[in-house]
Amino acid sequence: MQSKQLEVEFDYFMNSIQFTRVSRDVGESPNFKNADYVNVDIQTVVELKVIEKDYFENGGIIDSLHSFLPKPIEVNEEGIGLYELRLPEKNREGKHDNFEEPLRRVLKNANRQLRDTRQYYFGKNYSNGYVIIVISKTSLIDTFTTARVVKKLLDLEFSSIDGAIICIPSYSSEIEPECVSVTNRSKPETEMLCMSIAEEWVQFSKSRK
Template sequence: MPEIPGFWDIGPHDPLPVEATWTDFITSAGGKRVSELLSKSPDFDNADYLFEDIGAVLELKEIETEFLRTEAAQCGFEALLARLVKEDPTWRPLLFGGDGQYPAWFSTEFVRLARPALLRVLKKANRQIRETKEFFRVKKPYGTLIFVNDGFTGMAPVLVHALACDALVHSYSSIDCFLYVTVNRYLEITGSNEPKLIWNPTYSDRATDEFVQFIDDLGRMWFSFLDQKIGPFTSRLETGDRSALSRSKAIILPHEDRSPRRVELR
């Protein structure tokens, strides 16, 4: 891969405004912004986009918050560390001369700290998609949550994805596709020296072949759109295979916070 000047210092391109960029893209792909289809302020919290020809309703959620930095999560994290030290008084993090290895239970408990905040995102998106489908009398199970994760880097992408998908199996039946995307946050993939932007859809068992093809085509149009937006360098990862996420981690640029409280669990 040719050297990209300044990549590891400032990133490959100036940050794109996520909502405005996605609105431009959806319009170029033949979709419409739902708010423009409503003649007045609706009495419901609508989703963002509608593809009338296929009957697909899409809601965009941009994750900018480090969920693990909330006060509740920090208190929970301190409790986990207290339990860890109580069980093993010799344990030390890598930063302070330890081996940095966590016991098996720690990963499960650590992931749970982010669950409430993530479930709030899923719950709201589910309601917006459901009520928009009802308003437009959309019958097909083609509800899509576009989950743009540029900000939540305190947990490996595969864990964020797994946490969301586990919740979607049991609840939130209006979300038929969970689309994990990055716009300004590049990922490092094991075995590749190219930082990647990702497009990773996961479907419910209600998804039809038509719907899957629609999302796949939309993904290819998205990367072509980005090529026009930021230049020919868009190293992409378009896959529905969770194993690709298991080999990835967010690239943290030098100017970003590298607090000792960051815990990398895969």
């Protein structure tokens, strides 16, 4: 599913749960980096990030989870066969890792957009900020593994992101959509809303098949 198509799908979905496009209020070129959606009544801002690159096209390593994801080449139904894994370049921490640094950049941008948009609508009043991360291409990475890396990063930095919702859309009628949520360690009170958005997206996606 292409990025533009996904954005249209999420426009429909967010509208169905009473979120509107921030651009309707601030225009297409505001003087700050805005997030995508807002629900003023529940004081919540959401930024959508679509990851189109497959970081594990040739297999890879997630150093912080002490795990590797080999790419199957010739594998039978029992999972026995030939796999491939290409060692990635070292990241800024001097570790071989395919995923954490690109994901950190995604979250860094989202953090700024959520911070500035929350300030625009709510100032110093209470508000929530979530990022929805959509993995748009078939990959070896799954929602739960991605969520573990996101959770680690949120617990260390990015104070304007209260929670993250990680989704893999359905590519065919045989494949069910996946969506999981994680919350910032310092913001446990936002967990129920974050989980609710994730669950509603799965139901919405199933209804669109």
